[in-house]
Amino acid sequence: MSRWCAGCHNGRVTRASLNKQPHEVASMFDDVAERYDLTNDVLSLGQDRRWRKEVARAVDARPAQKVLDLAAGTATSSLPFARTGAYVVPCDFSLGMLQVGKKKHGWLPFTAGDATKLPFKDDTFDAVTISFGLRNVQDFDAALREMYRVTRPGGRVVICEFSHPTWAPFRTLYTEYLMRALPPVARAVSSNPEAYVYLAESIRAWPDQPALAERLRKAGWSKVAWRNLTGGVVTLHRGFKES
């Protein structure tokens, strides 16, 4: 059976507020950029590596295909697609994240761009994907429409984002982890622990699986479906642009 279901320090911003002003979000990621990848590994208890493998399977990039990895940050999320021989464009609006990425993976064509006003022509990419980025975009409906615009007819989208565990007892435990355990751990590892309080709050406020699927459909995507990972801690949503 298919597992897809149809249904301020130093005078700078230290964390974004939940209304996600773009300059605050970009500045917050500039601040965490240097230790971003390490902090992710620690806070996700190493699960992030497994999630990224599942995203790569869902995107199913092929040699010479064009893949846009939106909100790519340091491009850790872009690497699995690049390894398949696809042409991958990591795009982000945090110059701090892009600079750290460029130091590590300088061969990738890093591009500065805002998810709600993408610097690409219509129908450019075979696949557009975004990992742990959409939740941070203030007008994410506009981002979903932009992702649709730059995808070629017949192309696909894969969204990897934190979501809501489906089994109530696990959901309670996970919420406790987010609100109580994660902030002290972030204080020990991250250069900007406040950003990880924002992380916990923004996850709680994010639409659940069916609600996000509906937003994709409204943006024009068809055959929308989702798949839960780690009991719904993370969900992959996919959709297609009709030919």
Ligand SMILES: C[S@@+](CC[C@H](N)C(=O)[O-])C[C@H]1O[C@@H](n2cnc3c(N)ncnc32)[C@H](O)[C@@H]1O
């Ligand atoms: C949690 S990081 C994810 C980075 C990477 N995709 C990963 O999986 O590690 C979120 C990224 O979204 C970017 N972002 C947020 N809003 C954006 C927007 N409107 N346009 C472009 N990038 C955005 C941030 O700058 C940040 O680098």
